[in-house]
Amino acid sequence: MQTQRTLISSGSSFEAEIGYSRAVVQGDWVFVSGTTGFDYASMTIAEGLPEQTEQCLKNIEAALQQAGASLQDVVRVTYVLPKGDEFPQCWPILRRYFGDIRPAAMMISAGLADPRMRIEIEVTALKRA
Numbered sequence: 362m363q364t365q366r367t368l369i370s371s372g373s374s375f376e377a378e379i380g381y382s383r384a385v386v387q388g389d390w391v392f393v394s395g396t397t398g399f400d401y402a403s404m405t406i407a408e409g410l411p412e413q414t415e416q417c418l419k420n421i422e423a424a425l426q427q428a429g430a431s432l433q434d435v436v437r438v439t440y441v442l443p444k445g446d447e448f449p450q451c452w453p454i455l456r457r458y459f460g461d462i463r464p465a466a467m468m469i470s471a472g473l474a475d476p477r478m479r480i481e482i483e484v485t486a487l488k489r490a
Contacts, residue, residue: 364388369427371420373401384424391428391486395441396420397478410442410479414451417482418458425486434486435464441481445470451480 369384370376376383384393398413399406401420407413418432425431438459442448448468459466464484473481 367428369424371401371424373399374404375399383420384428386428389488391425391430391434391488393421393424393484393486395439395481395483396424397473397475397481399478406475406477408477410447410450411454413479414454414482417480418454421482421484425484428486428488430486430488432458433462434488435459435462435484436487437485438464438466439483440466440468441471441473441483442468442479443470443472444479447479 364387367386368382369386371383373383381394383396384391386392396417397406397420398416399420400416407416422432425434440448440451440455442451445468473479
C-alpha cells in the first residue's frame with residue numbers, strides 16, 4: 362500500500378526557479394527543505410544571524426503547520442552556516458525553539474547559495490498520532 366505524497370509550498374520564488382518543494386509529506390513523515398532566513402512574503406532577508414535564525418524557524422514552523430505537524434514533531438535538524446564559528450550566536454534562539462524537543466542535530470559549515478544567507482536549517486518530522 363502506497364502512502365499519499367503531498368507537496369508543500371511557501372510561495373518562495375526559489376521553489377519554482379530551482380524546482381523543489383518547501384516540504385514533502387510522505388505518510389506520517391514531513392521532510393522540510395533547507396530553509397533560509399528570507400521573509401518569503403517580501404523576499405527580503407535580515408542582515409544579522411540571530412534575526413535570520415529566527416526567520417528560518419518561523420518559515421519551518423509555517424511549513425510544518427501546512428503539513429499538519431509542528432515543531433514538537435521534529436526528530437532531526439541540520440544547521441548549515443558559512444562561518445561555523447558564528448554558530449554560538451544561534452544557540453539562544455535554537456534553545457527557545459528546540460530546548461524541550463531535543464531533536465537529533467548536526468551543524469555543517471559550508472557556503473550557501475546567496476552571500477546574504479548566514480544560516481540554512483533543514484528538519485525532518487514524524488507526525489504523532
